[in-house]
Amino acid sequence: MTSPVGLDRFWAVVPAGGAGTRLWPVSRADSPKFLHDLTGSGRTLIQATVDRLRELAGDRVLVVTGGAHADAVREQVGDLPRDLLLTEPSPRESMAAIGLAAAVLERREPEAIIGSFAADHVIGDQEAFSKAVVEAVEVAAKGDRLVTIGIEPTYPATGFGYIQMGPRLPGHRSARRVRQFVEKPNARRAASYLATGEFRWNAGMFVVRATTLLDLLARWHPDLAAGLREIAADPSLLADRWDGLEKIAIDHAVAEPAADEGLVAVVPGGFDWDDVGDFKSLSGLLPPGEGGMTVVGDPDQVRTIDAGGLVVSGSGRLVAVVGLDDVVIVETDDALLVTSRERAQDVKLVVQALTAEGRTDLV
Amino acid sequence: MTSPVGLDRFWAVVPAGGAGTRLWPVSRADSPKFLHDLTGSGRTLIQATVDRLRELAGDRVLVVTGGAHADAVREQVGDLPRDLLLTEPSPRESMAAIGLAAAVLERREPEAIIGSFAADHVIGDQEAFSKAVVEAVEVAAKGDRLVTIGIEPTYPATGFGYIQMGPRLPGHRSARRVRQFVEKPNARRAASYLATGEFRWNAGMFVVRATTLLDLLARWHPDLAAGLREIAADPSLLADRWDGLEKIAIDHAVAEPAADEGLVAVVPGGFDWDDVGDFKSLSGLLPPGEGGMTVVGDPDQVRTIDAGGLVVSGSGRLVAVVGLDDVVIVETDDALLVTSRERAQDVKLVVQALTAEGRTDLV
Numbered sequence: 017m018t019s020p021v022g023l024d025r026f027w028a029v030v031p032a033g034g035a036g037t038r039l040w041p042v043s044r045a046d047s048p049k050f051l052h053d054l055t056g057s058g059r060t061l062i063q064a065t066v067d068r069l070r071e072l073a074g075d076r077v078l079v080v081t082g083g084a085h086a087d088a089v090r091e092q093v094g095d096l097p098r099d100l101l102l103t104e105p106s107p108r109e110s111m112a113a114i115g116l117a118a119a120v121l122e123r124r125e126p127e128a129i130i131g132s133f134a135a136d137h138v139i140g141d142q143e144a145f146s147k148a149v150v151e152a153v154e155v156a157a158k159g160d161r162l163v164t165i166g167i168e169p170t171y172p173a174t175g176f177g178y179i180q181m182g183p184r185l186p187g188h189r190s191a192r193r194v195r196q197f198v199e200k201p202n203a204r205r206a207a208s209y210l211a212t213g214e215f216r217w218n219a220g221m222f223v224v225r226a227t228t229l230l231d232l233l234a235r236w237h238p239d240l241a242a243g244l245r246e247i248a249a250d251p252s253l254l255a256d257r258w259d260g261l262e263k264i265a266i267d268h269a270v271a272e273p274a275a276d277e278g279l280v281a282v283v284p285g286g287f288d289w290d291d292v293g294d295f296k297s298l299s300g301l302l303p304p305g306e307g308g309m310t311v312v313g314d315p316d317q318v319r320t321i322d323a324g325g326l327v328v329s330g331s332g333r334l335v336a337v338v339g340l341d342d343v344v345i346v347e348t349d350d351a352l353l354v355t356s357r358e359r360a361q362d363v364k365l366v367v368q369a370l371t372a373e374g375r376t377d378l379v
Numbered sequence: 380m381t382s383p384v385g386l387d388r389f390w391a392v393v394p395a396g397g398a399g400t401r402l403w404p405v406s407r408a409d410s411p412k413f414l415h416d417l418t419g420s421g422r423t424l425i426q427a428t429v430d431r432l433r434e435l436a437g438d439r440v441l442v443v444t445g446g447a448h449a450d451a452v453r454e455q456v457g458d459l460p461r462d463l464l465l466t467e468p469s470p471r472e473s474m475a476a477i478g479l480a481a482a483v484l485e486r487r488e489p490e491a492i493i494g495s496f497a498a499d500h501v502i503g504d505q506e507a508f509s510k511a512v513v514e515a516v517e518v519a520a521k522g523d524r525l526v527t528i529g530i531e532p533t534y535p536a537t538g539f540g541y542i543q544m545g546p547r548l549p550g551h552r553s554a555r556r557v558r559q560f561v562e563k564p565n566a567r568r569a570a571s572y573l574a575t576g577e578f579r580w581n582a583g584m585f586v587v588r589a590t591t592l593l594d595l596l597a598r599w600h601p602d603l604a605a606g607l608r609e610i611a612a613d614p615s616l617l618a619d620r621w622d623g624l625e626k627i628a629i630d631h632a633v634a635e636p637a638a639d640e641g642l643v644a645v646v647p648g649g650f651d652w653d654d655v656g657d658f659k660s661l662s663g664l665l666p667p668g669e670g671g672m673t674v675v676g677d678p679d680q681v682r683t684i685d686a687g688g689l690v691v692s693g694s695g696r697l698v699a700v701v702g703l704d705d706v707v708i709v710e711t712d713d714a715l716l717v718t719s720r721e722r723a724q725d726v727k728l729v730v731q732a733l734t735a736e737g738r739t740d741l742v
Binding site for chain 1: 404682684685696697698699700701702703706708710711712713714715716717718719721722725726728729732733738741
């Protein structure tokens with residue numbers, strides 16, 4: 017059996033950024049979401065992500081993260097050579113982070129195909145994930161397309177963008193053209209998307225030849241593409257040039273305009289995926305414990321009487337909950353959050369309030 | 380103007396017992412309710428009680444408490460001579476505690492009139508309180524009666540016993556005979572009590588000549604009365620005899636049978652009174668803070684967004700509450716309670732569960 021097309025030049029890129037403010041107080045500026053084992057699996061989100069990618073790419077995994085988090089990433093991931101950990105001086109959104117990785121890799125291997133996978137998402141089924149990525153790499157290799165992986169929606173989510181699928185791409189197992197990317201919809205629109213059966217969640221996973229990505233970027237954002245290639249050629253320029261780069265997400269910078277020209281493909285992903293955006297989402301990922309209370313942490317430290325929801329127990333204290341359903345309690349050594357699953361999105365307002373007050377010690 | 384009758388031989392007795400399990404985790408076995416400043420007033424409950432009584436009785440204040448709490452009481456109250464702090468080897472309910480104080484005081488001063496006032500109640504109006512006590516002392520002195528102070532009910536409470544008042548006692552400002560003591564009623568019965576206008580809350584405050592109390596007790600519980608008098612005569616007997624004494628509340632031991640014989644009077648108390656039985660009760664005692672959230676502790680450590688209820692903040696952590704009304708959050712160094720005002724009574728179930736598991740470190 018021939019080995020899958022393109023896999024021998026496949027590199028996994030892991031952008032490890034994002035503040036995770038809806039997961040405060042677990043997620044902090046100096047210890048963001050991806051550094052935490054939110055699901056109690058024994059591996060942090062970034063460790064699980066890299067584990068999953070090493071199954072496909074071996075040691076061809078490159079991480080991009082903020083300078084402040086580089087040491088923690090190096091310590092958690094292990095076996096990450098210095099040249100495969102790129103540090104951003106400041107957050108500039110996903111295009112610069114992924115683009116820098118692409119620029120570095122194309123110099124190393126001109127035919128490199130990169131796959132970008134967020135450090136802080138949870139994926140359930142390794143086999144189905146690998147299958148989808150392998151097909152995406154094939155599509156990227158054979159047709160030199162930008163390929164995304166589209167998740168089968170399980171409910172009319174309003175928190176993700178969607179991908180509208182087009183006709184089948186001949187010569188591939190399940191890949192289709194992308195008709196268009198659409199923004200996060202309201203509830204009514206999301207329901208209509210699901211009803212058509214043509215829409216999938218955009219999980220932000222892109223597979224594309226490194227050079228193709230940068231060449232596409234150069235069409236619509238020439239300064240950004242040039243800037244990234246210059247930095248890759250002369251890393252000493254990073255500190256000076258980085259903050260001058262355009263701040264934009266890869267979706268807006270490349271995927272959307274490329275889709276408009278029919279250049280993007282989608283591989284349907286038949287696996288569970290969650291971006292763990294907030295505590296409600298986290299709560300849905302985990303099995304409920306006794307009495308309907310999900311516990312992340314030591315269940316022996318939690319006592320519930322007629323209560324349900326989520327307790328993230330991080331300080332060693334005993335947590336007793338009486339008579340509240342849908343409660344979310346997240347306790348750490350220096351901060352306690354009490355809210356409901358329904359209001360989980362609003363946790364970011366706490367971070368905003370504390371930030372406005374200058375409480376950098378807490379955020 | 381003559382000085383109030385009996386006040387020169389009045390002694391205030393403060394039984395400082397009670398586990399306060401509905402106020403866990405503030406109240407613990409080794410640090411019960413009365414040792415805490417629950418209302419943030421700057422004085423603990425027992426300090427405030429003794430302050431209030433010293434206004435009337437000067438240094439003629441005697442405290443009865445468990446051996447485990449004696450040091451803390453001595454430290455908090457200050458100026459309490461050794462002979463005015465009686466320690467119970469074990470809790471035997473209120474009759475033994477108050478009776479021991481009476482037995483000790485009658486030996487010191489045969490005409491002593493005692494007034495018993497719980498260490499852990501909150502009283503709003505010093506002047507009205509003093510007025511009621513002064514009248515109660517007069518009634519006890521002149522007619523040698525057992526006198527109780529009956530609180531004007533402000534709502535149909537089901538958590539207190541009630542006193543049904545009888546006709547006026549001639550020669551006194553407001554005192555009445557007690558027709559009967561009744562048990563804690565259900566809601567319907569409580570409402571009917573209030574409708575008659577004849578019922579008052581039993582706050583457990585009794586004023587009576589020490590010897591009269593013990594002589595009454597001897598009629599219905601001769602062994603208990605004799606045992607208490609023997610211990611008062613020879614304190615070395617305390618350790619051996621205490622656990623053998625009958626365990627019974629003063630209400631059942633003396634007040635109820637005495638009322639049946641027409642021997643009890645009640646002075647209506649026109650002052651705010653609260654037994655601070657649980658966090659709902661505590662929450663009602665305090666003014667709500669910003670946004671409807673009452674905070675005991677440092678308000679600067681509490682952030683609320685669309686939330687109301689009570690936060691007792693005791694560990695120095697930041698507490699953020701989002702989108703919950705009626706929530707009760709009580710956090711200490713080693714334990715956190717999250718419940719609602721509505722379920723405040725059930726906090727004792729947590730203590731029961733922890734006790735059953737042998738978690739004596741936490742209760």
